[in-house]
Amino acid sequence: MDNKIIYEQHNWEQLDTSRLAPKIQKVLENIPADVRSIIDIGCGNGVITNELGKKYQVLGVDRSRRALEFVITPKLEASCDAIPVEGPFDMVFSSELLEHLPDQVFYDTIKEFKRLAGKYIFITVPNGENPDKLSIRCPSCGYIFNRPNHLRSFRVQDFNKLFPEYTIIRSFTFGKKVRYYHPLLLNLKRKISPATAWIPYYWIPRTDRHAICPRCEHPFFCPWRFHPLAFAVDVANVLVSPKKPYWLFVLMEKKEAHV
Numbered sequence: 001m002d003n004k005i006i007y008e009q010h011n012w013e014q015l016d017t018s019r020l021a022p023k024i025q026k027v028l029e030n031i032p033a034d035v036r037s038i039i040d041i042g043c044g045n046g047v048i049t050n051e052l053g054k055k056y057q058v059l060g061v062d063r064s065r066r067a068l069e070f071v072i073t074p075k076l077e078a079s080c081d082a083i084p085v086e087g088p089f090d091m092v093f094s095s096e097l098l099e100h101l102p103d104q105v106f107y108d109t110i111k112e113f114k115r116l117a118g119k120y121i122f123i124t125v126p127n128g129e130n131p132d133k134l135s136i137r138c139p140s141c142g143y144i145f146n147r148p149n150h151l152r153s154f155r156v157q158d159f160n161k162l163f164p165e166y167t168i169i170r171s172f173t174f175g176k177k178v179r180y181y182h183p184l185l186l187n188l189k190r191k192i193s194p195a196t197a198w199i200p201y202y203w204i205p206r207t208d209r210h211a212i213c214p215r216c217e218h219p220f221f222c223p224w225r226f227h228p229l230a231f232a233v234d235v236a237n238v239l240v241s242p243k244k245p246y247w248l249f250v251l252m253e254k255k256e257a258h259v
């Protein structure tokens with residue numbers, strides 16, 4: 001499944017630098033001192049890319065032409081699993097990309113990261129997220145999917161497996177603390193309450209509940225309706241699930257670069 005329409009229709013105009021300022025600062029602080037050139041893969045509207053461009057030679061890559069209109073560094077319209085550029089760059093940077101990729105694209109993207117990285121790979125992803133937590137149901141075809149289209153979740157050990165040729169030189173969690181959802185409770189909630197009760201209003205504001213079904217491409221508004229059983233499960237979850245910082249940052253260095 002190709003989610004092209006979803007990313008073309010995404011609200012890229014909302015270049016929310018203020019909300020992301022602490023994250024951008026954290027990214028800048030953690031770029032190794034010997035980095036000069038960066039390829040930012042899945043750069044979106046350049047909210048981070050444009051900042052990187054003030055200090056580094058940056059190439060922003062994204063598949064969405066509309067998103068790239070906001071990128072002011074050199075840029076390239078391409079899918080992250082086949083990037084028509086030779087490289088290498090001192091550092092491959094990728095923020096909030098990998099969790100969106102279906103399997104076939106994901107593994108080819110990992111290969112592209114390795115091909116294009118001269119020395120470092122710097123990735124940020126949601127921290128061990130449970131993507132089912134933000135499930136909604138398409139009112140047209142009944143398909144259940146994660147509203148922000150997150151398909152996979154990562155912990156730091158996953159990067160050891162994905163990048164055996166690299167050493168993790170820094171990893172940490174960062175950002176606003178968000179509550180996790182116990183998978184069994186989530187399953188229970190989905191069984192005993194209607195889809196409109198699955199995502200409480202305080203997780204996604206009422207004004208921000210538009211979605212596009214990745215299966216049938218039906219655009220719809222997903223309202224929130226109170227349901228006592230869903231509420232009861234949410235309360236139970238507060239008792240068993242901790243809050244953790246939203247992002248995971250992982251900085252890796254190519255092993256042969258030490259030699």
Ligand SMILES: [Zn+2]
Nearest residue numbers: 138141213216
């Ligand atoms: Zn659908």
